[in-house]
Amino acid sequence: MIKSEPTDSSKVVIENNFEKRTFWNRAKLELKKSPGTARFGMIVILFYIIVALFAPWLAPYGESQVFPIPYEPWGQEFVFGTDQIGRDILSRMIFGARNTVGIAVATTLISFLIGGALGLAAAINRSWLDQVLSRCVDVLMAIPSLIFALVLLSIFGTSIVNLILIIAVLDATRVFRLTRAVSLNVVVMDFVEAARLRGEGLGWIMRREILPNILPPLIAEFGLRFCFVFLTIAGLSFLGVGIQPPLADWGSMVRETAMLIQFAQYDLKAGLTPLLPASAIALLTVAVNFVVDWFLHKTSGLRDE
Amino acid sequence: MHPIIRTVLVRLALGLLTLLAVSIILFSAIEFLPGDFAQSALGQLATPETIAAFRKELGLDESAITRYYRWITGVLRGDFGTSFSGRGSVTSIAKSRDVVDLIAPRFWNTLFLASLTAIIAVPLALFLGITSALYRNSFYDRAVNAASLTTISFPEFFVAYILILLFGSLWPIFPTLAKVDETTLLAERLLRCALPAFTLTLVIIAHMMRMTRAAIINLLASPYIQMAVLSGASKSEVILKHALPNAWAPIATVTAFNLAYLVVGVVVVEVVFVYPGIGQLMVDSVASRNIPVVQACALIFAVTYIVLNLIADIIGIVTNPRLLHPK
Numbered sequence: 001m002i003k004s005e006p007t008d009s010s011k012v013v014i015e016n017n018f019e020k021r022t023f024w025n026r027a028k029l030e031l032k033k034s035p036g037t038a039r040f041g042m043i044v045i046l047f048y049i050i051v052a053l054f055a056p057w058l059a060p061y062g063e064s065q066v067f068p069i070p071y072e073p074w075g076q077e078f079v080f081g082t083d084q085i086g087r088d089i090l091s092r093m094i095f096g097a098r099n100t101v102g103i104a105v106a107t108t109l110i111s112f113l114i115g116g117a118l119g120l121a122a123a124i125n126r127s128w129l130d131q132v133l134s135r136c137v138d139v140l141m142a143i144p145s146l147i148f149a150l151v152l153l154s155i156f157g158t159s160i161v162n163l164i165l166i167i168a169v170l171d172a173t174r175v176f177r178l179t180r181a182v183s184l185n186v187v188v189m190d191f192v193e194a195a196r197l198r199g200e201g202l203g204w205i206m207r208r209e210i211l212p213n214i215l216p217p218l219i220a221e222f223g224l225r226f227c228f229v230f231l232t233i234a235g236l237s238f239l240g241v242g243i244q245p246p247l248a249d250w251g252s253m254v255r256e257t258a259m260l261i262q263f264a265q266y267d268l269k270a271g272l273t274p275l276l277p278a279s280a281i282a283l284l285t286v287a288v289n290f291v292v293d294w295f296l297h298k299t300s301g302l303r304d305e
Numbered sequence: 306m307h308p309i310i311r312t313v314l315v316r317l318a319l320g321l322l323t324l325l326a327v328s329i330i331l332f333s334a335i336e337f338l339p340g341d342f343a344q345s346a347l348g349q350l351a352t353p354e355t356i357a358a359f360r361k362e363l364g365l366d367e368s369a370i371t372r373y374y375r376w377i378t379g380v381l382r383g384d385f386g387t388s389f390s391g392r393g394s395v396t397s398i399a400k401s402r403d404v405v406d407l408i409a410p411r412f413w414n415t416l417f418l419a420s421l422t423a424i425i426a427v428p429l430a431l432f433l434g435i436t437s438a439l440y441r442n443s444f445y446d447r448a449v450n451a452a453s454l455t456t457i458s459f460p461e462f463f464v465a466y467i468l469i470l471l472f473g474s475l476w477p478i479f480p481t482l483a484k485v486d487e488t489t490l491l492a493e494r495l496l497r498c499a500l501p502a503f504t505l506t507l508v509i510i511a512h513m514m515r516m517t518r519a520a521i522i523n524l525l526a527s528p529y530i531q532m533a534v535l536s537g538a539s540k541s542e543v544i545l546k547h548a549l550p551n552a553w554a555p556i557a558t559v560t561a562f563n564l565a566y567l568v569v570g571v572v573v574v575e576v577v578f579v580y581p582g583i584g585q586l587m588v589d590s591v592a593s594r595n596i597p598v599v600q601a602c603a604l605i606f607a608v609t610y611i612v613l614n615l616i617a618d619i620i621g622i623v624t625n626p627r628l629l630h631p632k
Contacts, residue, residue: 139326142614146569147587147606154591154599155334231460235573238462239588254462258577261466262481264474271470278463285458 034294041290048284052097059091064246071260074269081273083256092248093277099243100250101284103164104230110168111229112222115175120206122176123183134180137173145170146232150241158241163233171229178221182214216299223292227285234281250277312622320615327607328380331600332373385601404601408583412605414485415575415582419567421498422505427560430510434517434556439544441522450518453511461573465504469577473500483578501578508570509563516559520552554621561617565610 031039051058060079061067064087072082080089122130140148149166156162186192187210195209236242237251245252257274264271379386385404433453437446456464473481483497521544524530533547572584579585587602589595 139323139330142323142327142611143330143603143607144565144569144610146572147603147610150572150587150591151331151334151599151603154594154596157594158592227458234460235462238460239573239576239591241588241591251460251462254466258466261469261474264470265477268475271474275463275466275470278460278466282459282463285460286455289454289458 038294041287044287111171115172119179430513557620
C-alpha cells in the first residue's frame, strides 16, 4: 500500500501534464502556424463541403427545374441567368458541387482502396504477386489515362457507375506505384520481421505495422490524386462522355453554356457564365493543392525549394 | 559492347514489348463488349441477316488469337478496318468508310497543332526555367512560379475559354473556331491555330519550366559547381556552361513527357476549338460507340505517348556524362 501510493500519484501528475493537449489542441496549434495559402485552401474546401452537403436548402430552385425562358441574362430572379433549356445556373452550380465533387471523392476513395491494398500486398509479398502486379501496372500506365478511359467508356457505355469504376481502376495504378515504393522501405524494418515471426497474417501486417508508417505520403497523395481525378472527370463530362444530363455537373455545364462566350462584347456577364463552373473546378483544385503543399512541407520537409 | 549501346538496346526492347502489350490490351477491349452489341451498334432497324454478317465481320466466330493476328498485321500495313457508322442499312458495306481514310487527314492536323505548340512551348519553358534559376528568389522568379502553379491546377477547357473570352470575344484578334482543311493556306492556318496552340502551351509549359529550374538549382549545390564559383566564374557562366550540360537529362525527360502529355491535352482543346484532329474524332466515336475508330485513335495516341517516353529515356541515357566514361 505504502509503496504503490507514491507511484500512483506521480503517474497521475504526469498524465495530467500530458492530457492537456488533446487532438483538437494540437490541431489548433498546427493551424496557428499554417501559412496563409493553406488557410485559404482549407476555408475554400470547407465552403465546398458545406455547399455540397446542404445543396437542396441553399439552391433557390430545383436541380432540373425548367423555366420558360432559356438564356435569361443575370438578374434578380436568376442570379447567374438560365441555361440553354431554361434551368437556373446558380442552382445547378450548387447541385454540381454535390455531384461533381462527390463523384470525384468516391472515385479517389475506391482507387486508394484498390491501389493501396494491392501495393501493400505486393510490397510485403515480394514474390510472383509483386512481379505480376508491377508488370500489369507498367503496361496500364503506358497508355495515357484519358485515352484509356475514353476507350473503356466507349465499350462499357457512359453511366456514372462505369465512370467511377473505370477512373478508379486507372488511377489505382498510380496509387499502387506509390504505396509499393514507400512501403518497401518499411517492410525491411525489424518490427515487421518481428510481427512476421510472431505469426501475424498478411492483413495484420498491412494494417497494424506498415500502414501507420506510410500514412503521411499517402494522405498527401490522396489530395493530389483527388485533383487529378476531379480534373479528369470534369474533362470527360466536358467532352460529353462523363456525367450525363439531367444531373447537374460543372464540366458539362461549361459545354452547355459555352456559346454564350461569343456575346461577351455586348454583355460581359453573359460571356462570363461558362467560366463560372470552370472556375469552380479550378478554385477547388488550387485550394487542395495549397493544403497538400503545406501538409507535405510539414510532414516531410521535402519539396522545400 | 559499350555500356551506353547496351542500355539503349535494352530500353528499346522494353519499349517494343510495351507496344505489343498495349496493342493486345486495346484489341482485347472489344472482347468485353456486351453480347447484344451488334444489335445496338446497327440500330433497331437492322435485319437479322445484317447482324449475322456484322458479327461475322467482327470475327466473333473465330478465336481471339486469330483475330488479334489479323488486326495487328492489318494495322502494320496501315489498315485499321472499317468504321461502324452507316452500317444499319442493307447496302451496308458500301456505305461504311475505311477507318484509315477518316483518320489520315485529321492525323496531320493534330500533328500540325502539336508541333506548333512544341515550337512555342519548349524554348519558352527552357528560357523561363533557366532565367528563374539565374534570378532565384527574386520577384521575377516568384511571379513565374506562381503563374505556372496556377496554370497547372486549371482544367484545359478553363484556360481555353479564358483565352477565347480575352482574345476572341472582348478583343477579337484571333478566330475562336479553328476550322481548317487541306485548302487552308499556311498563314491562315497558323492564325486559326493560334488560340489552340497558346492554350496547349499554357497547359504544358509549367511542368517543363519548373523541372528545368529545379534541375539546375539541384546541381548548384554540388561540389564541382562550388569549385567553378570559387574559381571566379560568373553566375551566368556557372549556369550555362557548368550546370546546364548535366541538367539536360532531366530537362529532356520532362520535355518529352510533356510533349507526350500534349496527346491528352489535344483531345479537350480540339473539342473546344472545333479543330478537325483525331482527338475530336475519338470523342465523337466514343459517344457513338464506333469501336474500330476509337481503337485506331487510341492506338495512335498510345504509340505516340510510348515513343516519346522512349525517346526521353534514351536522351537521358545518352546525355548522362557518367555513362560516357565507363570504369
